[in-house]
Amino acid sequence: xxxxYNILGIERGASKDDIKKAYRKLAHQYHPDKKGGDEGxxxxxxxxxxxxSDDQKRAQYDQFGSAAGGGGGQGSWDFGNFRGFEDxxxxxxxxxxxxxxxxGFGGGAxxxxxxxxxxxxxxxxxxxxxSVFGGERRxxxxxxxxxxxxxxxxxxxxxxxxxxxxxxxxxxxRDTKRSLxxxxxxxxxxxxxxxxxxxPEKKCDTCSGIGVVPASEEIKIIIPTGIEDGEVxxxxxxxxxxxxxxxxxxxxxxxVLPHATFKRLRNDLFMRFDAPLSLxxxxxxxxxxxxxxxxxxxxxxxxxxxxxxxxxGKGIPRDDGSRGDLLIEVKIKIPKKMTPALKALVxxxxxxGN
Numbered sequence: 001x002x003x004x005y006n007i008l009g010i011e012r013g014a015s016k017d018d019i020k021k022a023y024r025k026l027a028h029q030y031h032p033d034k035k036g037g038d039e040g041x042x043x044x045x046x047x048x049x050x051x052x053s054d055d056q057k058r059a060q061y062d063q064f065g066s067a068a069g070g071g072g073g074q075g076s077w078d079f080g081n082f083r084g085f086e087d088x089x090x091x092x093x094x095x096x097x098x099x100x101x102x103x104g105f106g107g108g109a110x111x112x113x114x115x116x117x118x119x120x121x122x123x124x125x126x127x128x129x130x131s132v133f134g135g136e137r138r139x140x141x142x143x144x145x146x147x148x149x150x151x152x153x154x155x156x157x158x159x160x161x162x163x164x165x166x167x168x169x170x171x172x173x174r175d176t177k178r179s180l181x182x183x184x185x186x187x188x189x190x191x192x193x194x195x196x197x198x199x200p201e202k203k204c205d206t207c208s209g210i211g212v213v214p215a216s217e218e219i220k221i222i223i224p225t226g227i228e229d230g231e232v233x234x235x236x237x238x239x240x241x242x243x244x245x246x247x248x249x250x251x252x253x254x255x256v257l258p259h260a261t262f263k264r265l266r267n268d269l270f271m272r273f274d275a276p277l278s279l280x281x282x283x284x285x286x287x288x289x290x291x292x293x294x295x296x297x298x299x300x301x302x303x304x305x306x307x308x309x310x311x312x313g314k315g316i317p318r319d320d321g322s323r324g325d326l327l328i329e330v331k332i333k334i335p336k337k338m339t340p341a342l343k344a345l346v347x348x349x350x351x352x353g354n
Contacts, residue, residue, distance in 0.1 A: 004048035004061065012062070016053065023049040028232065028251060031121045115194060115245025117144065117212075120238075122252055126223060128259035129291045132269075132316055134225035138218055141250070144240040145215035147207035154211035154243050155200030162201050164193035171197035194244035211243030221252055225317045226267070229256035262291065267316040267324030272331055273309075275299060280332045290314060290326070297328060305332040 005012050008022040023045060032039040051057045120143055126135070146152035155161065163169035167190035175188045189195040203209030219238055227233075232253050239248025263270045273288065283301030287294050297311060307330050315324025335342065 002044075002048070004052050007044055007048040008052065014052075019049065019052050023053070024232070027119075028121055028253060031119070033118075034121050115189070115242050117240040117242040117245060117248035119248040120240060120250050122250070123255060124221070124252055125255045125257055126227075127257050128262060130223055131227050131229070131254070131256040131264075132225070132291055134227070135223040137221040137223060139221060140216055140218050142214065142216050144212045144242075145217065146241045146247075147204060147211055147213045149206035150204035150211065152211045152241065152243060153200070154204055154207060154209040156202040156204050159200050159202045161198040164190060164197055164199050166190055166192040167197060169197040171195045194242075196244055212241045219250065223254070226319075227254055227256070228264070229254070264316065265327065267318055268327050269315045269324065270327045270329070272329045273297075274333050275303065275330050276333055277335060280305075280330070288328070299330065303330050303332075305330065 005014070008019065008026065010018055010022050014022075026045045027042065027049075028034070030038045030041040030045060032042055051061050120141065122139065122141065124137060124139065126137070147154070150156070164171075167173050171190055171193065172187045172195065173190050174185050176183055176185045190197075193199050200209065204211075207213050217238075219235065221233060221235070224233075230253065232251050235250040235252070237247040238250035241247045261271050269291075271288075273286070275286075279286070279299055280303050281301070283299055283303070285296050285298050288297050295311065295314065297309065299309070303309075309328040309330060311326040311328065313323045314326035317323050338346070
């Protein structure tokens with residue numbers, strides 16, 4: 001048996017949240033539409049998630065794997081060694097063998113899975129300031145969209161629908177699969193009519209009856225305040241369409257470009273400030289340019305090199321409307337050349353024990 005926990009890189013006692021986080025991370029990494037994606041790996045990840053995210057299937061999987069291993073549940077079967085098994089879908093086997101609320105061994109239209117268009121994943125880059133205060137982006141994506149001529153039905157205008165010749169109007173067909181347990185018959189959605197039981201008497205000329213066509217769409221993306229590098233924004237039903245089913249989702253992975261002055265420390269902004277020796281000794285105020293304007297910062301007399309000054313409420317915005325802090329690390333600039341006057345001052349300080 002495939003080790004679904006290993007596929008998702010999680011422990012056997014992982015929580016549902018851990019399973020979901022691992023799945024989202026790996027699904028984005030190996031999505032076929034992404035550069036460097038792997039369709040085989042992507043399917044395997046989805047297969048593992050379908051089982052482990054369902055309490056009943058997971059319990060059956062854990063129990064079944066333990067029984068197969070024999071010896072305290074430490075072992076597992078390698079189904080890949082059985083001839084013909086590599087052509088089967090593990091998700092289908094668990095659907096058929098364990099049920100899981102989708103029809104079990106029985107059937108009826110309730111045993112079919114809902115059709116859903118493919119998800120799309122893209123990457124965008126935003127400047128540091130936009131990650132702090134949010135913004136708006138528009139991107140043009142190419143995808144499969146519902147045919148405008150037929151409204152996604154796949155039928156020519158004005159024609160009537162007739163019973164599907166494959167399923168005879170049932171919307172489902174019986175499909176027999178082979179496994180090491182024997183042959184299993186399950187009820188699946190008819191691919192010819194997409195589970196509707198009816199097909200148009202004449203297909204739409206624009207989409208040839210498919211119901212979807214390649215199209216470009218401009219998508220508006222709202223960048224939330226305080227978004228972090230690597231975070232993913234999900235836009236529901238902005239993915240690819242499919243005939244007779246639900247549109248997939250669009251996932252946007254955000255890469256925050258580094259800033260020359262500022263770095264992020266959770267909800268705080270961090271920067272370094274080069275202070276002249278005179279300012280460090282005598283103290284004073286300096287104007288500092290921030291991402292949203294300038295502020296006057298007071299440098300205390302006798303500040304130490306490496307000391308951090310805190311300015312409250314000038315950091316990253318939080319969800320509750322408050323902001324983190326601005327942290328300023330003071331770096332004292334020591335003159336490389338000594339003028340006679342400066343040398344005299346230093347000698348005077350030395351005499352005073354400073």
